[in-house]
Amino acid sequence: MTPDFLREFDFFTGVPDSQLRALCDFLMDEYGTDPVHHIIAANEGNAAAIAAGYHLATGKVPVVYLQNSGLGNIVNPAASLLNEKVYAIACLFIVGWRGEPGVHDEPQHIFQGEITLRLLEDLDIPAFVIGRDTTDEQVRAKLEEYRSLFAEGKQAAFVVRKGALEYEGRHVYANAHSMTREQAIRYILRASGDDPVVSTTGKASRELYELRQAQGQGHGHDFLTVGSMGHSSSIALGIAMHKRDRRVWCVDGDGAAIMHMGAMAVIGAEHPENLIHIVLNNEAHESVGGMPTSAGSVDLPAVARACGYAVAVSVSDPGELDAALESAKGSGRLAFIEVKCAIGARSDLGRPTSTPRENKAAFMAELGGGV
Numbered sequence: 001m002t003p004d005f006l007r008e009f010d011f012f013t014g015v016p017d018s019q020l021r022a023l024c025d026f027l028m029d030e031y032g033t034d035p036v037h038h039i040i041a042a043n044e045g046n047a048a049a050i051a052a053g054y055h056l057a058t059g060k061v062p063v064v065y066l067q068n069s070g071l072g073n074i075v076n077p078a079a080s081l082l083n084e085k086v087y088a089i090a091c092l093f094i095v096g097w098r099g100e101p102g103v104h105d106e107p108q109h110i111f112q113g114e115i116t117l118r119l120l121e122d123l124d125i126p127a128f129v130i131g132r133d134t135t136d137e138q139v140r141a142k143l144e145e146y147r148s149l150f151a152e153g154k155q156a157a158f159v160v161r162k163g164a165l166e167y168e169g170r171h172v173y174a175n176a177h178s179m180t181r182e183q184a185i186r187y188i189l190r191a192s193g194d195d196p197v198v199s200t201t202g203k204a205s206r207e208l209y210e211l212r213q214a215q216g217q218g219h220g221h222d223f224l225t226v227g228s229m230g231h232s233s234s235i236a237l238g239i240a241m242h243k244r245d246r247r248v249w250c251v252d253g254d255g256a257a258i259m260h261m262g263a264m265a266v267i268g269a270e271h272p273e274n275l276i277h278i279v280l281n282n283e284a285h286e287s288v289g290g291m292p293t294s295a296g297s298v299d300l301p302a303v304a305r306a307c308g309y310a311v312a313v314s315v316s317d318p319g320e321l322d323a324a325l326e327s328a329k330g331s332g333r334l335a336f337i338e339v340k341c342a343i344g345a346r347s348d349l350g351r352p353t354s355t356p357r358e359n360k361a362a363f364m365a366e367l368g369g370g371v
């Protein structure tokens with residue numbers, strides 16, 4: 001089925017998901033990023049709060065879209081802002097169901113997939129699952145039911161199975177930069193040598209994994225933050241503070257950095273001199289389709305400087321990147337490098353073939369991190 005049943009709503013906010021690609025493309029074609037109708041949020045909790053603001057201003061029901069991995073981020077606003085025991089703010093959630101039991105998926109989605117319906121139930125959000133066989137009539141009937149819940153200030157959800165939503169248009173995302181993310185990671189690996197690297201959620205970690213594989217280097221230097229989007233710089237901070245004799249690299253994404261940007265304030269305040277924080281900024285959530293992030297209009301190095309990073313630069317070609325990497329290494333101070341990247345990835349990009357637990361063991365052994 002198509003996202004047409006959502007045409008009766010006129011405000012959407014959320015974080016993109018590859019499984020909701022049809023909805024994301026529909027919204028981009030319909031509204032682009034006109035903030036009156038559509039705001040791509042920093043994280044899913046942020047989306048729930050923006051939705052609440054829309055409701056307060058208009059009395060109407062907002063739609064929040066998210067991958068189920070973002071459910072954790074909505075727990076707080078759902079329980080302490082939207083819920084009928086607090087402000088009773090109506091909201092429709094559209095949740096992409098990764099890791100549905102019985103459907104093959106990556107390790108980071110398995111447990112989240114198992115608890116998805118349970119979590120919604122715990123949050124008192126009734127959920128209707130949309131699958132490939134679900135008809136428009138069924139969804140419209142459910143929406144009719146939901147309308148009476150909305151009138152009482154309750155929330156409700158559609159949980160979308162893999163391949164259940166379709167949309168004819170295919171939005172094409174591009175920016176003006178030419179260096180690929182993979183090319184940038186290749187340079188970073190050359191500079192980082194034997195240092196530990198913490199990489200962000202999505203294709204950056206997959207590219208890093210494959211580059212190590214191709215270079216026959218093993219994976220012991222890398223901690224791949226396969227889930228937990230937005231937290232790789234905090235993981236790197238925790239390591240840097242407790243391994244003062246090691247230089248730690250964080251390879252972050254712009255969507256991820258913005259998702260939990262408060263981490264930069266904490267890193268800046270602690271200013272570990274052995275941490276280099278790199279944001280590969282393609283101004284997009286490329287790993288899940290390419291919807292824009294807010295990074296196109298944010299001066300990330302200025303944010304880093306304001307937070308207390310000693311060095312903060314922006315580069316957009318390989319020569320500048322190489323120079324920035326060498327200078328950060330030599331500075332012996334907390335450094336931030338923004339790398340402007342193109343949107344895109346190899347079509348034959350694979351996924352890690354070892355498990356997260358194997359990766360953790362290899363990483364800790366290399367780091368000398370104990371049992």
Ligand SMILES: Cc1ncc(C[n+]2csc(CCOP(=O)(O)OP(=O)(O)O)c2C)c(N)n1
Pocket residue numbers: 015016017067069070073181200201202203204227228229252253254255256257282284285286287288293
């Ligand atoms: C909390 C949470 N929300 C959403 C996702 C789905 N997701 C995976 S990667 C990604 C995009 C990451 O964007 P960015 O950090 O800019 O990196 P890029 O993909 O552009 O390299 C998203 C939204 C997720 N994994 N976790």
